[in-house]
Every structure is written in structure tokens, then in C-alpha cells.
Amino acid sequence: MEMEQLYRGYSDKVYSYIYFLVRHRECAEDLTQETFYKAYKGLDTFNKQASTTTWLLKIARNVTYDYFRRKRVLQFFTFEKKHDIETNVLSPESRFEHKEQLARMYDSLSKLKKDYQEVLLLRKIQECSIQETAYILGWTEAKVKMKMMRALEALKREFHKEGDHTNGTIKRIR
Amino acid sequence: MEPSKEFDKLFEEMKDVERSEDAKQNSWLSLKSRIEKKSRRNIFPAFISLAIIAIASFLFMTFTNPSETEQSAQSLSNEEVIQAVLEREYNGPNMEISRLMDDWLNLQSTTKIETQEENDQLLQSKEYQDLMNYYPKTFGEYFTEDMLTNAISTSMVFKYNHYLIDNDIDMHLENVKMAQEKDHPNIYRPIIEISLTNSQGQKIYHTLKEEFIFSTSEPGKIGSYNGVKDGGGMELRQKIQYFNSYTED
Numbered sequence: 001m002e003m004e005q006l007y008r009g010y011s012d013k014v015y016s017y018i019y020f021l022v023r024h025r026e027c028a029e030d031l032t033q034e035t036f037y038k039a040y041k042g043l044d045t046f047n048k049q050a051s052t053t054t055w056l057l058k059i060a061r062n063v064t065y066d067y068f069r070r071k072r073v074l075q076f077f078t079f080e081k082k083h084d085i086e087t088n089v090l091s092p093e094s095r096f097e098h099k100e101q102l103a104r105m106y107d108s109l110s111k112l113k114k115d116y117q118e119v120l121l122l123r124k125i126q127e128c129s130i131q132e133t134a135y136i137l138g139w140t141e142a143k144v145k146m147k148m149m150r151a152l153e154a155l156k157r158e159f160h161k162e163g164d165h166t167n168g169t170i171k172r173i174r
Numbered sequence: 175m176e177p178s179k180e181f182d183k184l185f186e187e188m189k190d191v192e193r194s195e196d197a198k199q200n201s202w203l204s205l206k207s208r209i210e211k212k213s214r215r216n217i218f219p220a221f222i223s224l225a226i227i228a229i230a231s232f233l234f235m236t237f238t239n240p241s242e243t244e245q246s247a248q249s250l251s252n253e254e255v256i257q258a259v260l261e262r263e264y265n266g267p268n269m270e271i272s273r274l275m276d277d278w279l280n281l282q283s284t285t286k287i288e289t290q291e292e293n294d295q296l297l298q299s300k301e302y303q304d305l306m307n308y309y310p311k312t313f314g315e316y317f318t319e320d321m322l323t324n325a326i327s328t329s330m331v332f333k334y335n336h337y338l339i340d341n342d343i344d345m346h347l348e349n350v351k352m353a354q355e356k357d358h359p360n361i362y363r364p365i366i367e368i369s370l371t372n373s374q375g376q377k378i379y380h381t382l383k384e385e386f387i388f389s390t391s392e393p394g395k396i397g398s399y400n401g402v403k404d405g406g407g408m409e410l411r412q413k414i415q416y417f418n419s420y421t422e423d
Contacts, residue, residue, distance in 0.1 A: 016191040
């Protein structure tokens with residue numbers, strides 16, 4: 001496959017995945033570029049065992065984790081409420097309530113274990129199948145199912161925890 | 175309600191991620207250029223790169239002596255607060271934050287986490303606490319609490335540190351020209367001149383711009399610290415990473 005075709009066809013999906021991990025537009029753009037550069041270097045060895053999307057997301061995950069290690073970033077799923085939540089289509093009351101819900105969701109996600117965050121991101125936001133998620137994370141399918149179940153339970157507990165979500169503000173310094 | 179159903183609507187909304195068409199196109203052009211360059215030139219031998227990294231690490235371990243200048247921000251003017259932040263950001267590398275970060279990463283990689291409780295416990299570790307305490311110690315006096323939290327999570331502070339260490343470059347803040355917005359006196363977009371020096375003593379200069387917005391609820395503290403579009407931040411990173419390309423005629 002031609003590189004430009006690959007980039008045009010899949011870069012939005014890769015960008016969206018990386019953006020959720022780093023929550024920074026320029027950085028997500030840089031890492032998307034790096035992902036495709038690595039894909040270009042490994043194109044000859046891509047044996048089509050996985051779909052193109054899954055293969056690229058696996059590279060994107062490695063590239064992003066490498067970035068975390070190099071840059072010493074602490075946690076992903078950080079949340080900037082000013083930039084990330086567009087709720088203009090709603091009435092002021094429901095906009096506020098809605099914003100709170102979404103803020104609470106990001107906050108709750110950010111407090112989960114990393115493997116819970118990852119499995120939720122891939123299964124619920126990136127819409128990967130169990131098989132694809134297992135390939136990207138290097139897990140068995142049974143482990144994906146088990147982690148997914150526990151992650152949702154942990155998310156529910158965190159989301160409904162009282163008094164720990166003040167004004168949608170995320171307290172990261174503990 | 176089943177957890178999987180309860181959150182479906184919120185997950186659905188989280189799927190919408192905007193991406194600028196310009197940024198997408200620029201990324202493609204950069205990628206294309208890298209691909210073309212790779213096919214043209216020979217790769218620098220790996221053992222030479224490794225030797226450089228080893229020597230750089232040795233020199234840093236031997237000669238770098240970090241010093242902290244703690245100032246009280248209470249009596250400082252806005253300009254002095256900006257100057258203090260820039261001095262911490264643009265004189266480097268800072269080996270202390272690097273050491274604290276490494277300690278924390280090492281602990282994470284050697285600790286097996288099975289449950290959410292174990293994860294919470296890990297966040298109470300000395301390594302994590304030491305690291306988290308270093309940010310307020312260094313920048314806390316100059317930022318509002320929200321800004322400091324934001325600066326940590328988006329790596330807005332110490333943002334060039336690992337590039338400096340990886341490439342064996344010293345950075346020094348040379349000059350700051352303060353520029354206050356006429357109509358919005360809480361906003362400053364200073365012009366920052368810095369120098370970069372490699373291990374052979376070769377020096378290059380770079381000018382960039384950043385934005386500081388002072389809090390109205392906490393006067394004297396920065397409520398927002400941002401890069402400026404086309405302000406030169408990306409180019410500075412390029413210069414650190416590809417220093418030699420900028421010293422050649």
C-alpha cells in the first residue's frame with residue numbers, strides 16, 4: 001500500500017487514539033507522524049495477521065508509551081475542560097449538568113488503573129473487538145473480557161463516589 | 175443499571191476528536207520529507223551513537239551540579255514572576271527532576287499492580303510523593319494551583335528537559351523582553367532569547383515567544399501559561415534534537 005494512501009486512510013483513527021492517551025493536540029500530531037514513520041519502516045514485515053487499523057494502533061501504543069517513558073509523563077487521560085468539552089448545542093442548565101457528567105467521566109477514568117483505562121479506551125471509544133484489543137495490548141481474549149468487566153465495575157464505583165468530584169476539577173497532586 | 179449501558183452515551187461523545195486539517199497536512203508533509211530523507215542518506219552507525227550517549231551520560235553525572243534558587247513570589251512584580259518561571263524552564267537540563275522521574279518510573283516497573291487499591295498505594299510511595307512535591311517546590315509560588323496541576327499533566331514545565339539530556343545540550347536563558355498586552359494588562363507575551371551549547375562548546379541562539387496570563391482571583395500568580403502558535407517552541411525542540419544541522423554553514 002502506498003504510504004500516502006495509508007496516511008490519508010488511517011491517520012485520523014490513529015490520531016484519535018493517541019490524543020486520548022496524551023490529551024495534547026500538537027503532541028498527538030507528532031506521535032501520529034512517528035507512528036506512520038515506524039509503520040513505513042516496518043511495512044515490509046507487516047504480514048496481515050492483523051487488520052491494518054489494529055496493526056497501526058499497536059504501533060501507536062508503542063510509540064506513545066515510548067514517549068511517556070522518554071518524556072516522563074505520569075498519567076494519561078488528563079482533562080482540560082476548557083478545550084475538550086463542547087456543549088454549545090444544549091440549554092444552559094443541561095449544558096452545565098452535561099459538562100459535569102463528562103468532567104466526572106474523565107476524572108473517574110483518570111483514577112483507574114492503567115490497564116483498566118486502556119481496555120476501556122480500546123473497547124468503548126476506539127470500538128475495537130475483543131480480538132483486536134487482545135492483539136494491541138498483547139493479552140489473551142479471556143483477559144480482555146475479564147479486565148473489561150472489572151474496569152466497568154471500577155469506573156462505576158469511581159463515577160458514583162461521593163464528594164470526590166468538585167466542580168469538575170481534576171486534582172492530580174495527591 | 176448495567177455499567178456497560180450506563181456509560182454508553184458518554185463514551186459515544188468521547189469518540190468525537192477534532193483534528194485540524196492543516197495540522198494533518200503538515201504532519202503528512204513532514205512524514206513525507208522524513209521518508210524521502212531516509213531513503214537518500216546513510217544511517218549514522220549505531221555504535222557511534224551509543225558511544226556519544228555513554229560519554230554524554232558520564233559527563234552529566236560527573237559535572238552537573240544542580241542548584242535551586244528559591245525566591246518568594248509574594249513581593250514580586252508580574253515581570254519578575256515571569257522571569258523566575260523562565261529561568262527555571264530555560265536554564266537546563268535539570269538533573270533533579272530527571273532523577274526523581276527515573277526513581278518513580280523504576281518503582282512502577284518493578285512493582286506488580288493487581289488491584290485498584292495497590293495502584294492507590296503506589297501513589298502514596300516516597301518516589302511519587304517526592305516527584306509530586308518537586309513541582310510545587312519549583313513552580314508553586316508562581317502558578318495558581320489549577321495551573322500547576324495543568325502544567326504537570328500537560329508537561330508544560332520542564333518540557334525540553336529530556337531532549338537536552340538525550341542530546342547532551344546545555345540551555346541558557348539569555349534575555350527576556352517583556353511584552354504586556356495594551357488592552358489586557360494581565361496578559362504578557364514575552365520574547366525569550368536562549369542559547370544552546372553542545373559538548374564541543376559550539377553555541378547557537380534561538381528566540382521564541384510564550385504567553386502568561388495572570389490570575390484575577392490570585393493577583394501575582396500565573397493562571398495560564400501557554401505556548402504561542404508559531405511562537406518558535408517547536409523550532410527550539412528541533413534545534414536541540416538536530417543541533418549539528420544548525421551549526422553547519
